Amino acid sequence: MDNDLKKYKIILITAVLLAVSFGSGVYFGKSGDKVGYKMPTVKESTKIASSTIDMDSFWTTWRLLDEKFVYTHKDAKKIDNQDKLWGAIQGLTDSYGDPYTVFMPPEESKVFEGDISGNFEGVGMELAMKEKNIVVVAPLKGTPAYRAGVLKGDVLLEIDGKSTAGMNVEGAVKLIRGKAGTDVTISFAREGATLPVELTITRGIIDVPTADTEIKDDVFVIKLYNFYALSSDKFRLALRDFIESGKYKLILDLRGNPGGYLESAVDMASWFLPLGKTVVRESFGPDIEELVYRSKGYAIFTDKLKMVILVDNGSASASEILAGALQEHKIAKLVGVKTFGKGSIQEVIKITPETSLKITIARWLTPNGVSISEGGLTPDYEIKTTAEDLKAQKDPQMDKALEILNQ
Numbered sequence: 492m493d494n495d496l497k498k499y500k501i502i503l504i505t506a507v508l509l510a511v512s513f514g515s516g517v518y519f520g521k522s523g524d525k526v527g528y529k530m531p532t533v534k535e536s537t538k539i540a541s542s543t544i545d546m547d548s549f550w551t552t553w554r555l556l557d558e559k560f561v562y563t564h565k566d567a568k569k570i571d572n573q574d575k576l577w578g579a580i581q582g583l584t585d586s587y588g589d590p591y592t593v594f595m596p597p598e599e600s601k602v603f604e605g606d607i608s609g610n611f612e613g614v615g616m617e618l619a620m621k622e623k624n625i626v627v628v629a630p631l632k633g634t635p636a637y638r639a640g641v642l643k644g645d646v647l648l649e650i651d652g653k654s655t656a657g658m659n660v661e662g663a664v665k666l667i668r669g670k671a672g673t674d675v676t677i678s679f680a681r682e683g684a685t686l687p688v689e690l691t692i693t694r695g696i697i698d699v700p701t702a703d704t705e706i707k708d709d710v711f712v713i714k715l716y717n718f719y720a721l722s723s724d725k726f727r728l729a730l731r732d733f734i735e736s737g738k739y740k741l742i743l744d745l746r747g748n749p750g751g752y753l754e755s756a757v758d759m760a761s762w763f764l765p766l767g768k769t770v771v772r773e774s775f776g777p778d779i780e781e782l783v784y785r786s787k788g789y790a791i792f793t794d795k796l797k798m799v800i801l802v803d804n805g806s807a808s809a810s811e812i813l814a815g816a817l818q819e820h821k822i823a824k825l826v827g828v829k830t831f832g833k834g835s836i837q838e839v840i841k842i843t844p845e846t847s848l849k850i851t852i853a854r855w856l857t858p859n860g861v862s863i864s865e866g867g868l869t870p871d872y873e874i875k876t877t878a879e880d881l882k883a884q885k886d887p888q889m890d891k892a893l894e895i896l897n898q
Contacts, residue, residue: 549579577846589851590620590659591837597845599661613668614675615697616641617749618660619807619833625655625663627679628831629747629805632700632716639692641679643747643805648687649678671695683878701725704732708893711736714744718751718809723758730762730791740896744801746827746888750808753784760816761787763798763823769858770816773836781856798823799892802870807831815857815868825870826892834863 553575562569570578577596584594615634616627627645630636647655650666667675676691702725703714711733715726733741753771760770766788773782800814800823811830817823834855840848855863874891 580842580848584848589835590623591835591849592851593659593661593849594842595661595847595849599665600845600847612671612696613694614639614641614692615695615699617805617807618647618663619831620660621831625658625660628749628807628833631697632747634697635692635695639690640688641677641690641692642681643803645679645681645688647677648680651676669694702729704729706736706738707742707889708897709738710740710742710893710896711738712742712744712889715748717748718755718759718813720752720755722751722755726755726759727762734791739795739797741796741798742801742889742892742896743798743823744889745806745810745814746801746803747805748807748810749805749831750810750833753809753812756809756812756816757784758787760813761789762791763796763817764788764820765790768820771812772856772858772860773853774856774862775853796822797896799895800825801888801892802827802830802868803876803888804828804831804867806868807833811863811868812855812857815861815863818868818871819858819861824872824895825868826872826874826895827870827888828873828875829869830863830867832864832867 556575577594580594581596584592614636616630616636618625619628620626625647627636627641627643627647629643630641647663649655650663653666655663667677669675671694673694674691675694676689678687678689681688699719700716701719701722702716705712705714713726713729713733715722715729757770764770764786766786768786770784770786773784775781798817800817802810802814802825806814806827807830811832811834814823814825814830818825835851836853836855837849838852840850842848857863857868861868872891872895874888876886876888880887
């Protein structure tokens with residue numbers, strides 16, 4: 492694998508609306524750089540297309556639209572030939588039926604690149620496509636979205652009055668992000684609610700939390716919020732506090748954790764797994780050899796360790812990799828509900844200096860070969876948290892974890 496690509500490989504879940512969108516499982520490469528695949532040149536691509544399909548229908552449609560189309564609203568945006576080309580390419584990517592394979596025209600591409608560089612200004616919630624809907628993976632703790640009452644699993648219906656029907660995550664990011672101090676009004680469909688929930692959120696500067704620790708009923712609890720650049724170090728410090736506490740029962744709370752760097756997930760798993768044990772497998776298709784990520788073998792804990800990992804439908808990507816590895820290697824039991832199920836990898840390729848193409852190129856498999864994308868991880872103990880539980884400030888998932896460890 493190209494070392495430059497590997498260096499930038501992250502597995503964030505699609506789009507973090509810190510008013511920004513993070514790529515989910517993304518390679519950043521030059522045009523044509525791709526693992527196990529040679530990108531055809533323009534000349535080769537033209538030859539492939541012309542030998543298999545008749546392009547006359549495309550150009551006939553283009554001509555008829557130019558000749559006959561009438562705008563029905565006087566304030567409708569007038570499109571030029573460049574807009575038509577971007578739209579045609581978007582239609583091509585949409586035809587693959589993969590919500591994570593998208594073409595980004597200049598404005599969306601600029602937003603995406605700015606997000607990756609770490610401009611944390613916005614509302615602080617993570618979005619992903621699920622069953623053709625834009626869904627909240629998790630609001631980040633302490634952010635405007637969190638304070639406004641956005642919940643995991645909320646489905647976006649409208650953004651400032653504009654319907655999200657047919658919109659992709661990048662399009663939603665473009666509408667939601669903005670300068671700190673300005674407002675955005677979002678309408679959500681929410682489980683258990685008969686009417687849409689409308690929230691006006693004031694954008695802000697986002698300070699992303701990493702980890703918290705506490706002791707509950709003689710059990711050490713680590714709450715991990717993400718797998719970003721500092722997460723590995725924060726997790727190591729939390730484990731140090733765990734060891735110094737003299738406790739041997741550990742709860743790792745990954746609920747609402749949308750993911751982050753692959754390398755962070757592998758590093759964290761290495762504290763519990765012997766050298767060489769598989770953490771995650773990367774599958775590029777039937778004709779390409781898998782890439783296997785293995786434990787670095789820190790393995791500092793003995794058989795005395797008792798561990799539970801809390802997961803929910805907001806646990807995604809790197810969270811699923813870590814939880815899946817420790818579950819299948821029988822280090823930890825999972826408690827909660829099924830995880831989000833985001834286990835694919837995208838590569839971002841520059842098409843022009845101003846536009847980008849994000850393509851799904853591989854999928855993540857657990858050590859036993861389970862595809863994370865196909866339904867997520869199933870917990871060993873399925874415990875739901877109801878709206879009534881939240882109102883009463885009850886946490887039945889945490890209670891179950893404590894019960895298991897204190898048996």
